[in-house]
Amino acid sequence: QKEVEQNSGPLSVPEGAIASLNCTYSDRVSQSFFWYRQYSGKSPELIMSIYSNGDKEDGRFTAQLNKASQYVSLLIRDSQPSDSATYLCAVNVRADSWGKLQFGAGTQVVVTP
Amino acid sequence: NAGVMQNPRHLVRRRGQEARLRCSPMKGHSHVYWYRQLPEEGLKFMVYLQKENIIDESGMPKERFSAEFPKEGPSILRIQQVVRGDSAAYFCASSPPPGSLAKNIQYFGAGTRLSVL
Numbered sequence: 001q002k003e004v005e006q007n008s009g010p011l012s013v014p015e016g017a018i019a020s021l022n023c024t025y026s027d028r029v030s031q032s033f034f035w036y037r038q039y040s041g042k043s044p045e046l047i048m049s050i051y052s053n054g055d056k057e058d059g060r061f062t063a064q065l066n067k068a069s070q071y072v073s074l075l076i077r078d079s080q081p082s083d084s085a086t087y088l089c090a091v092n093v094r095a096d097s098w099g100k101l102q103f104g105a106g107t108q109v110v111v112t113p
Numbered sequence: 114n115a116g117v118m119q120n121p122r123h124l125v126r127r128r129g130q131e132a133r134l135r136c137s138p139m140k141g142h143s144h145v146y147w148y149r150q151l152p153e154e155g156l157k158f159m160v161y162l163q164k165e166n167i168i169d170e171s172g173m174p175k176e177r178f179s180a181e182f183p184k185e186g187p188s189i190l191r192i193q194q195v196v197r198g199d200s201a202a203y204f205c206a207s208s209p210p211p212g213s214l215a216k217n218i219q220y221f222g223a224g225t226r227l228s229v230l
Contacts, residue, residue: 032217043204043221044156051216088156098211099169100146100158101219 003027004091006104013083013111019076021107023089026070032092033065033072034101039085048074079111115140117207117222118187125228132192132199134225138207144168145188146206146219147180156204162188163210192227200229 003026013019021035032051036044048063050056050072056063062075072091076083086106093102118137126132138145147159161169162182173180177195182188192199203226206219 034218036221043224046218046220049216049218090156092217098144098208098217100161100172101148101156102158103148103156105155 003093003102004089004104006087006089006107008105009108009110011107011109013076013079013109015079015081015111015113017079019079019083019109019111021074021076021087021089021109022071023073023091023104024071025089025091025102027091027093028067028070030067030070030091030093033063034090034092035061035063035072035074036088036090036103037085038088038106044088076109079109081111081113084109084111117142117205117220119205119222119225121225122223123226123228125230126195127230128196129194132195132227134190134192134203134205134227135187136190136205136207136222137187138205139220141209142207142220143210144208145182146208147188147190148204148206150202150204150224152201159190195227195229197229200227202226 005024035048038044050063050065060077064073086108088106089104090101145162148156150156158172160180177193179191202224204224205222208219
């Protein structure tokens with residue numbers, strides 16, 4: 001079983017619609033969760049971090065965390081062609097929230113005009 | 114305020130040569146992480162360092178790979194006797210030290226693309 005799992009996609013989303021990305025993780029002590037965006041040939045760029053159960057909103061992005069079910073999700077509202085990228089879910093498995101990140105394989109999002 | 118700086122951006126080596134990848138963390142960050150991304154694969158952790166100390170090297174291959182973060186200068190990821198399977202993008206990230214008010218958010222450099230001929 002992979003430690004961090006994501007659907008690989010591609011997830012095709014019409015422009016203006018909501019993109020919904022899911023991520024599950026296996027280690028219950030995980031405390032810190034991150035979503036990174038990676039354009040093809042570029043480096044990962046942090047778009048959201050979340051540490052507590054519930055929702056966290058930042059502009060068009062909303063991260064949702066449910067530690068009991070061990071999943072974290074990302075919603076992208078009013079999707080734009082510039083949102084077309086691979087979205088990486090990352091989890092810090094240490095209880096003190098420091099150290100290495102474990103990444104999922106990424107979900108490719110394609111926003112169609 | 115410069116971000117994480119990596120160089121070179123592209124590195125071409127022939128099989129058997131050595132590759133040296135450099136990373137300077139963001140200002141105020143004292144912790145450095147190296148990740149590798151093979152073609153069409155996800156990011157894999159390699160090593161976590163602070164100045165003059167390796168904290169976690171659980172992701173480092175047992176042979177040919179080494180990393181350091183000296184008191185002065187950038188962190189170095191060294192790959193000896195490179196093979197074609199080492200061709201990948203190598204990313205460095207940095208974070209503030211534990212105990213700081215900032216959360217452990219890792220910011221990534223632009224990466225070094227290593228091609229082994």
